[in-house]
Amino acid sequence: MPLALLLLGCDPFPEKTDVPNLSADCVGDIEIPLGLLQGESMPADAHEETYGSSPTPFAVHQGFPSRDPSVSRSFLWQTDVGTLASSLVIGPADTFPTGATTYEGGSFLFGTAQLNVGDYRQHEVRVCVGLLPNTTYTYRVGGEGGWSDEATFTTPGAPGTFDSFRVAMFGDSRGDVDTWTQVIAAVDAAAPDLMITSGDMVELGASQIEWDNWFAASGDVMARRPLAITHGNHEFLAQGYFAQVGMPGNEEWYALDWGPLHLVALNDTVRDQTQLSSDQVQFMRAEYQAATADWRWVVHHQPAYSTCTTHGSFEALREYWAPVWEESNVDLVVAGHNHIYERSVPILAGAEAEGGVTYVVTGGAGAPLYENSQADWFGLVANPINHYVIADFSTDRVDFVAYDLAGNVIDSFSLSH
Numbered sequence: 001m002p003l004a005l006l007l008l009g010c011d012p013f014p015e016k017t018d019v020p021n022l023s024a025d026c027v028g029d030i031e032i033p034l035g036l037l038q039g040e041s042m043p044a045d046a047h048e049e050t051y052g053s054s055p056t057p058f059a060v061h062q063g064f065p066s067r068d069p070s071v072s073r074s075f076l077w078q079t080d081v082g083t084l085a086s087s088l089v090i091g092p093a094d095t096f097p098t099g100a101t102t103y104e105g106g107s108f109l110f111g112t113a114q115l116n117v118g119d120y121r122q123h124e125v126r127v128c129v130g131l132l133p134n135t136t137y138t139y140r141v142g143g144e145g146g147w148s149d150e151a152t153f154t155t156p157g158a159p160g161t162f163d164s165f166r167v168a169m170f171g172d173s174r175g176d177v178d179t180w181t182q183v184i185a186a187v188d189a190a191a192p193d194l195m196i197t198s199g200d201m202v203e204l205g206a207s208q209i210e211w212d213n214w215f216a217a218s219g220d221v222m223a224r225r226p227l228a229i230t231h232g233n234h235e236f237l238a239q240g241y242f243a244q245v246g247m248p249g250n251e252e253w254y255a256l257d258w259g260p261l262h263l264v265a266l267n268d269t270v271r272d273q274t275q276l277s278s279d280q281v282q283f284m285r286a287e288y289q290a291a292t293a294d295w296r297w298v299v300h301h302q303p304a305y306s307t308c309t310t311h312g313s314f315e316a317l318r319e320y321w322a323p324v325w326e327e328s329n330v331d332l333v334v335a336g337h338n339h340i341y342e343r344s345v346p347i348l349a350g351a352e353a354e355g356g357v358t359y360v361v362t363g364g365a366g367a368p369l370y371e372n373s374q375a376d377w378f379g380l381v382a383n384p385i386n387h388y389v390i391a392d393f394s395t396d397r398v399d400f401v402a403y404d405l406a407g408n409v410i411d412s413f414s415l416s417h
């Protein structure tokens with residue numbers, strides 16, 4: 001049975017749909033798909049002024065309830081299981097809390113690998129169309145029995161209305177919270193507008209202690225800076241992933257429009273092969289028929305091109321997905337899985353070609369590094385090092401710099417149109 005969460009922040013509730021649409025994919029019900037490692041689902045609870053033993057929110061983070069982050073945002077957090085208050089108070093930062101709006105969402109219980117459904121309570125409030133572009137907001141979540149700290153963020157301009165902004169990319173933080181702490185602190189210091197992870201946030205997606213440690217190590221960064229999340233094989237399609245992640249659509253594959261960037265996130269750890277060969281291909285084709293953004297990026301987890309021999313390349317994706325990327329003029333494909341920094345030559349039809357797709361692997365945010373790479377025709381840079389990547393968009397170009405955790409530049413390149 002899917003778990004439906006009634007979200008009172010959205011009024012009216014549009015039907016869930018696969019058709020790309022700026023408003024219709026901000027749905028009123030969340031469906032928590034059956035994962036591979038989970039117990040039975042339990043009914044969702046609407047907001048109620050009920051407080052348990054530890055009502056103060058923790059693991060507060062933002063999500064994307066629709067493809068348009070200029071007017072929408074999700075807010076997610078945990079409390080003890082007895083707290084049913086799911087309120088969001090949000091308003092312009094310069095007058096907060098005067099002029100703020102209160103939205104009420106919902107919450108649900110979820111379980112872990114130990115199948116203890118009901119161990120954890122996740123809250124979520126979605127603001128589907130209630131925000132203004134280019135506006136700095138302050139918010140807090142929870143209720144009178146326990147509020148979170150206030151956090152501030154700024155919405156981007158409407159899609160297509162600006163050129164310059166900063167993206168940070170990283171992946172594979174699993175297994176080493178100390179390194180992850182350093183990565184997210186360095187990323188935060190770089191002040192990105194948008195963060196993107198290539199997946200494998202945790203070692204075992206069904207282990208809540210790992211998620212809790214991951215969020216705790218992130219401090220308040222996730223409350224202030226939105227993260228576009230990719231499902232990795234270590235998330236295991238676990239209920240905890242779907243419970244805590246607030247991405248558009250089915251939360252496995254989705255699109256996001258941020259200024260000049262059209263970002264497609266894909267899932268390469270699937271329930272059956274047709275999700276690779278058909279479902280996500282159709283999703284991408286529909287996206288690219290409708291997309292008008294200047295820049296087209298894809299993020300997924302297991303790289304189609306990698307010189308790292310630990311996991312190698314996921315060559316089936318060269319058959320299923322690369323042709324769509326090439327015919328759709330995708331500029332950049334970001335992956336992780338191999339714990340290394342890598343960059344390819346531009347590739348078209350299985351060969352180096354000017355104007356082709358550039359492939360980056362960013363898998364160095366904490367998981368054990370993979371030292372073993374083997375030179376191949378497509379590999380330009382390979383460096384097994386903890387790192388993150390900063391991308392600065394400006395008119396007609398994007399400048400990329402990959403940094404190690406000492407702040408040294410380990411690679412830099414530009415893409416231009």
Ligand SMILES: [Fe+2]
Binds near residue numbers: 232
């Ligand atoms: Fe992985």
